[in-house]
Amino acid sequence: MAPEENTITATRTSLRIVEALKRLDGAGTTAVANHLDIAKSTVHNHLRTLEDEGYITKEGSAYRVGLRFLELGEYKRHRMDIYETARPEVASLAEETGEMANVAVEEHGEGVYLARAEGTEAVTVDTYGGKRVNLHCTALGKAILAELPEERVDAIVDEHGLPARTENTITDRAALKSELADIRERGHACDHEERLPGLRCVAAPVTSVDGDPVAALSVSGPTSRIKGDRFHEEIPELLQSAVNVVEINLTYS
Structure with missing residues (x-):
């Protein structure tokens, strides 16, 4: 879907990262950054925020989609x-x-x-x-x-x-x-x-x-x-x- 006026870029990036974690069946920061062609530092910040809010989990070096999405x-x-x-x-x-x-x-x-x-x-x-x-x-x-x-x-x-x-x-x-x-x-x-x-x-x-x-x-x-x-x-x-x-x-x- 094409971006619309007044959409929030940061929110879109977070959602793209969640989708990437699903598609990759869990991944580390570098793999997600390479998959989406986004700066590693940006991906890291989004992943940490999503983890802090309980929407993803971290297992070793890999992040995975969390069960909070199941609740929703x-x-x-x-x-x-x-x-x-x-x-x-x-x-x-x-x-x-x-x-x-x-x-x-x-x-x-x-x-x-x-x-x-x-x-x-x-x-x-x-x-x-x-x-x-x-x-x-x-x-x-x-x-x-x-x-x-x-x-x-x-x-x-x-x-x-x-x-x-x-x-x-x-x-x-x-x-x-x-x-x-x-x-x-x-x-x-x-x-x-x-x-x-x-x-x-x-x-x-x-x-x-x-x-x-x-x-x-x-x-x-x-x-x-x-x-x-x-x-x-x-x-x-x-x-x-x-x-x-x-x-x-x-x-x-």
């Missing part, structure tokens, strides 16, 4: 109606399919996983509560994009691009818009190994009474199991049923 994230998550409302349906989807079920929302043009549940046959993937992903390469993200106004979709693509995550990722704007039109027509989105090789996903959007996208629910699993009628009919029907329950509860609870 959990506070935010539990304040969201969609999280509390969708969690039981996500658990039911995982139980019924035996696969991984998820709920995600859009924030700042990215998809954010709120919760997941693992069925008895679920494969291990890299998702977790709070993980951020591009919208264009996931079924969850495409389900949400399909319900957004075209100008909002264009703004998201302008800001985040359409990076290729696998050889199947949609990287052309016109192709993405065609895909979103198909999603709107059939009511669910599919991920054909577009973010992770060997993984397929089906997702359906959760919308408000005004038709605005609130979130999306999904079921994902290996291509060896998510195929044929299960991929095109069985899982989409289960998702639509779950979405219906979530939307009713959001509206009337």
Whole structure:
């Protein structure tokens, strides 16, 4: 995101340093300075301040993101109606399919996983509560994009691009818009190994009474199991049923 007038440079630097610690899975002052191309003395001062305030920890010579961020994230998550409302349906989807079920929302043009549940046959993937992903390469993200106004979709693509995550990722704007039109027509989105090789996903959007996208629910699993009628009919029907329950509860609870 481009810097805006009146933003605070020091705050931006601290946040970039926190992101670098996450990306580097912990690092010392020199490694962070080299990664961000910032003066070592500046990085040192920011790291010490973040440590003093309890937002990062130091283990030996390496600084790491602290658990205070977990406290903030959990506070935010539990304040969201969609999280509390969708969690039981996500658990039911995982139980019924035996696969991984998820709920995600859009924030700042990215998809954010709120919760997941693992069925008895679920494969291990890299998702977790709070993980951020591009919208264009996931079924969850495409389900949400399909319900957004075209100008909002264009703004998201302008800001985040359409990076290729696998050889199947949609990287052309016109192709993405065609895909979103198909999603709107059939009511669910599919991920054909577009973010992770060997993984397929089906997702359906959760919308408000005004038709605005609130979130999306999904079921994902290996291509060896998510195929044929299960991929095109069985899982989409289960998702639509779950979405219906979530939307009713959001509206009337």
